[in-house]
Amino acid sequence: xxxxxENIVMFPFMAQGHIIPFLALALHIERTRxxxxxxxxxxxxxxxxxxSLPPNSSIRLLEIPFDSSDHGLPPxxxxxxxxxxxxxxxxxxxxxxxxxxFRKLIxxxxxxxxxxxxxxxxxxxxFGWTATVxxxxxxxxxxxxxxxxxxxxxxxSVWLSLPHxxxxxxxxxxxxxxxxxxxxVTQLPLSILEADGTDPWSVFQRKNLPAWMDxxxxxxxxxxxxxxxxxxxxxxxxxxxxxxxxxxxxSTENRARSGIEAGITTDLCKEWLDTKPENSVLYISxxxxxxxxxxxxxxxxxxxxASGKNFIWVVRPPIGFDxxxxxxxxxxLPEGFExxxxxxxxxLLVHKWAPQVEILSxxxxxxxxxxxxxxxxxxALNHGVPLIGxxxxxxxxxxxxxxxxxxxxxxxxxxxxxCEVRYxxxxxxxxxxxxxxxKGKEIRKKAREVMEMIxxxxxxxxxxxxxxxxxxxxxxxxxxSMREKTQQ
Numbered sequence: 001x002x003x004x005x006e007n008i009v010m011f012p013f014m015a016q017g018h019i020i021p022f023l024a025l026a027l028h029i030e031r032t033r034x035x036x037x038x039x040x041x042x043x044x045x046x047x048x049x050x051x052s053l054p055p056n057s058s059i060r061l062l063e064i065p066f067d068s069s070d071h072g073l074p075p076x077x078x079x080x081x082x083x084x085x086x087x088x089x090x091x092x093x094x095x096x097x098x099x100x101x102f103r104k105l106i107x108x109x110x111x112x113x114x115x116x117x118x119x120x121x122x123x124x125x126x127f128g129w130t131a132t133v134x135x136x137x138x139x140x141x142x143x144x145x146x147x148x149x150x151x152x153x154x155x156x157s158v159w160l161s162l163p164h165x166x167x168x169x170x171x172x173x174x175x176x177x178x179x180x181x182x183x184x185v186t187q188l189p190l191s192i193l194e195a196d197g198t199d200p201w202s203v204f205q206r207k208n209l210p211a212w213m214d215x216x217x218x219x220x221x222x223x224x225x226x227x228x229x230x231x232x233x234x235x236x237x238x239x240x241x242x243x244x245x246x247x248x249x250x251s252t253e254n255r256a257r258s259g260i261e262a263g264i265t266t267d268l269c270k271e272w273l274d275t276k277p278e279n280s281v282l283y284i285s286x287x288x289x290x291x292x293x294x295x296x297x298x299x300x301x302x303x304x305x306a307s308g309k310n311f312i313w314v315v316r317p318p319i320g321f322d323x324x325x326x327x328x329x330x331x332x333l334p335e336g337f338e339x340x341x342x343x344x345x346x347x348l349l350v351h352k353w354a355p356q357v358e359i360l361s362x363x364x365x366x367x368x369x370x371x372x373x374x375x376x377x378x379x380a381l382n383h384g385v386p387l388i389g390x391x392x393x394x395x396x397x398x399x400x401x402x403x404x405x406x407x408x409x410x411x412x413x414x415x416x417x418x419c420e421v422r423y424x425x426x427x428x429x430x431x432x433x434x435x436x437x438x439k440g441k442e443i444r445k446k447a448r449e450v451m452e453m454i455x456x457x458x459x460x461x462x463x464x465x466x467x468x469x470x471x472x473x474x475x476x477x478x479x480x481s482m483r484e485k486t487q488q
Contacts, residue, residue, distance in 0.1 A: 005034060005035060005036045006035050006036065006118075006119035006480075007035070007036045007037075007038060007109060007113065007118040007119060008029065008035050008036070008037050008038070008118060008119055008120055008121075008122065009038045009040060009105075009106065009109065009118045009120070009121045009122070010022055010025070010026055010037060010038070010039050010040065010121075010122045010123075010144075011039075011040040011041070011102070011121065011122070011123045011124060011127060011130060012041065012123075012124045012144075013092075013095065013124040013125075013126040013127060014041065014042060014045055014078050014079045014080065014091060014095065015079060015080040015081070016079065016080070016081055016288055016289070017146065017287070017288070017289070017373060017375065018124055018126075018146055019041070019045065019049070020146070020250055020375055021144070021146030021221050021248065021374075021375060022039070022122075022124075022144065022146070023039070023049070023052055023250060024221075024248040024249050024250045025122070025144065025219075025221070025245070025248045026039055026059055027053075027054075027057070027059070027248075027250075028248040029472075030057060030058065030059060032460075032472075033472075033476065035119065036058070036060070037058075037059045037060065038059075038060045038062050038109065038118070039059050039060065039061050039062065040062050040063075040064050040102070040105065041061070041062075041063070041064065042063065042064055042065075042066040042078040043063045043065075043066070043078065044076060044078040044079065045078055045079055046061045046062070046063050049061055052250075062105065064098055064101050064102060064105060065101055066078060066094075066097075066098060066101075068091075068094065070094075070097075071090060071091075071093070071094035071097065072090060073087065073090055073091060073094060077091065080289070081288075081289070085190070089191070089200045089201055089204065090200075092126055092204055093200065093204060095126065095127065096129055096207075099129050099130075099133060102130060102133055103133050103136075103137070106118065106121070106133065106134070106137055106139060107137070110137075117137060117138065117139045118139055119140065119476075119479050119480070119483060120139065120140040120141065120142060120476075120479040121133075121134045121139055121140070121141045121142070122141075122142050122144045122219065123141065123142075123143060123144065124143070124144065125143055125144075125145050125147070125152070126208060127208075128143075128207070128208040128209060128210070128211030128212050128214075128215075129207075129208070129211055131143065131211050131212060131213075131214035131215035132211055132214045134214070134215075135214045138486055140216050140478070140479040140482045140483070141214070141215045141216050142215060142216060142217050142218060142219050142243075142475065143212055143215050143217075143218045143219070144218075144219040144220075144221075145218060145219070145220050145221065146221050146374055146375065147220075147221075147374045147394075147395050147399075148220065148221070148222045148227050148230060148374050148377070148395075148399060148402070149220050149222050149227040149228075149229070149230025149231040149233070149234065149242065149244070150180075150227055150229055150230035150398065150399070150402040150406070151230070151374065151395035151396070151398040151399040151402060152220075152230065152234075152395055153177055153180075153229075153230040153233035153234060153237075154174065154177065154180060154183070154395065154398035154401075155192075155394070155395040155398060156209060156233075156234075156237075157174045157176055157177045157233070158174065158183075158188065158192055159192065159195075159202075159205045159209060160176075160209065161174075161175065161176075162192070162195055162196075162197060162202070163175065164183075164185050164188060164192075164193070165195075165196065165197070170184055170185050170186070171183070171184050171185075172184075172185075176233075176237065177233055179229045179232075179233070180229075180401075181405070183398075183401075186397075186415050186416065186419075187391075187397035187398065187401065187415065188397065189393045189394050189395075189396075189397065190393070212238060212240075213238060215238075215240065216240065216241075216478065216479075216482070217240045217241035217242065217243060217475070217478065218234055218238070218240065218241075218242045218243070219243050219245055219475060220242060220243065220244045220245065220246065221245070221246035221247060221248055221374065221378065222244045222246045222247070222374075222378075223244055223246060223247065223453055223454055223457040223467065223468060224244040224457065224467040224468070224471065225453045225456075225457060225467060226407060226450055226453055227244060229406070230402075231244055241474070241475075241478065243471040243472065243474060243475045244457075244467065244468060244471050245468050245471045245472045245475065246378065246457075246468055247378040247379075247381075247382055247454060247458070247468075249357070249375070249378060249379055249382065251357065263314070263350040263351035263352045263353055263354060264348070264350045264354060264355075265355075266355040266358050269312070269348070269350075269354065269355055269358060269359060270358060270362065272312075272348055273312075273359065273362045273364045273365070274364070275345070276310050276364040277364065278363050278364060279363070279364070279365075279366040279434075279444075280309070280310050280364055280366060280434075281309075281310045281311060281312060281362075281364045281365045281366055282304075282309050282310070282311040282312075282366065282367050282368075282369060282388075282430060282434060283311070283312050283356075283359050283360065283365055283367070283368045283369070283385075284300070284311060284312065284313040284314065284368075284369040284370075285313075285314040285354065285356065285368075285369075285370060285371075285376070286314075286316075286370070286371045286390070286392060287370075287371045287373045287375075287376060287392070288353070289323070289393075290371050290392040290393065290417075291316045291317065291318055291319055291323055291417075292318060292319065292390075292417060293318055293319045293320075293417065293418065294318035294319075294320075294331075294332050295420065296318075296414070296419070296420070296421065297315075297318055297332050297333060298332070298333065298334060298423075299421060299422060299423040299426060300313075300423070300426055301333045301334050301337050302334060302423035303423040303424075303426035303427040303430060304341075304347065304430075305334075305337070305340070305341075306423060306424075306427045307427045307430045307431055307434075308346075309346075309430060309434060310346050310347065310364075311346070311347045311348070312347070312348045312350060312354065312359055313347065313348070313349055313350065314350045314351075314352070314353070314354045315327050315329075315349050315350070315351060316351075316352065317332070318332055319417055324352075327349075327351050329349070356376070356379060357379055360379050360380055360382075360383045360385050361383045365383075365385055366385070366386075366433075366434050366444075367385060367386050367387070367388055367430070367433045367434050368380045368385050368386070368387050368388070369387075369388040369390065369413065369430070370387050370388070370389065370390070371389075371390060371391060371392045371393075371396055372387060372389045372390075372391050372396045372399045372400045372403065372410070373394075373396055373399075374395075374399060377399060377403065378454075380447075381409065381447065381450045381451060381454060382451065382454055383451065384444075384447045384448040384450070384451035385447060386409050386410065386411075386433055386443045386444055386446070386447040387403055387409060387410040387411075387447075388410070388411055388412075388413050388429055388430065388433055389403060389404065389410045389411065389412045389413060390412075390413050390414045390415070391412075391415060391416065392416065392417055393417075397415065397416075400412050407446065407450060408442065408443065408446040409443060409446045409447045409450055410443075411429050411432055411433055411439075411443065412429075413425070413426055413429040414426075457469075
């Protein structure tokens with residue numbers, strides 16, 4: 001009789017930016033380990049996920065019951081994709097109601113397996129309560145962060161003490177994270193900026209973050225060699241291991257399967273890039289949920305024309321319009337802009353979604369103007385592409401600070417959705433990174449060095465294992481050790 005395979009339960013929060021790294025980790029574990037994987041989510045997310053899995057995948061998708069109407073949300077609202085910003089906190093609050101169903105789900109899996117509980121639960125940073133459930137049921141638990149160590153450490157520290165409320169200055173320090181030089185209020189996402197300790201976000205995080213203490217450790221989609229400061233913060237703060245197991249990234253193929261409507265085919269994109277000289281193209285994308293104000297779109301378009309650079313720009317309607325509606329070039333871009341760039345062959349405007357990995361891996365791509373969400377950041381650094389940072393939300397502002405000040409692979413161009421940046425400033429930053437200036441050469445060199453660190457971290461052949469491969473080994477070893485202790 002074949003030995004029973006261990007089961008791993010994975011449970012991300014209902015947002016694409018969370019589901020994507022979880023799915024990438026699940027597929028990575030499936031490729032490299034002999035474990036069964038149960039991927040838990042609500043009904044509509046599971047339906048979408050079915051298309052994201054390769055046909056030969058053995059990952060089991062399991063629905064957890066959830067009705068958004070019970071929580072003052074519009075019907076069939078199960079992902080932040082379809083929510084306006086003020087309603088995101090309501091989905092987070094509603095997600096805590098999943099606790100009894102999740103507890104039962106773990107108990108059912110244990111019964112199915114003849115009384116053997118899952119080897120471990122890997123759950124979202126917003127699902128602190130799952131750590132308490134796992135602890136009650138004697139199951140090894142890890143929080144998995146799709147964010148990097150440094151970015152999440154700043155986010156965690158600021159939420160715990162709201163230090164910006166205690167000073168009249170625009171600058172403040174993190175008392176428990178001295179390695180970070182001063183932060184500015186302009187580097188805070190809206191949820192933190194508006195927080196006063198009694199608001200819904202504060203109330204949610206005050207329960208969520210301390211529950212991490214019930215976990216056995218944190219998995220990070222990052223690399224030990226360049227993210228040491230943030231990882232050390234959590235090891236010190238929580239007294240738990242922090243395993244850097246990244247980067248785990250979804251291939252374009254898996255993203256394409258997930259039913260996202262592409263604005264251009266991969267082949268067309270590649271054909272266009274093939275006609276451009278090496279290191280001559282700027283790629284611009286603000287991620288799947290973000291957009292900028294129409295005034296800023298105008299300035300960015302003017303900067304692109306003035307710089308004379310080749311570019312691919314993923315465009316979505318500006319702030320104040322439905323992000324999934326038709327893009328109106330004649331209203332939101334300078335008059336005749338689209339016609340001029342088509343005629344000159346210098347630019348590609350892509351609607352909704354572009355094959356990002358293919359673009360970043362192409363030899364013609366020189367730099368990436370990005371919101372610096374961690375998924376996008378890792379995809380850029382994985383191919384040695386430097387960044388021009390324009391953070392929008394969450395821990396992205398802290399990512400930009402880290403990438404610019406600590407890693408030296410980024411230049412900040414603007415902050416947030418309501419900033420006003422002039423085209424001359426944008427043009428100057430584009431030229432700084434892409435031209436043969438001393439600074440440009442240095443940034444591109446640093447980006448290539450980080451790419452080498454990533455390659456070395458993920459190395460697993462001829463008996464040589466990189467730090468990320470070893471960290472995943474250590475994580476599973478810790479889970480197996482706990483299993484052995486409980487069985488004695």
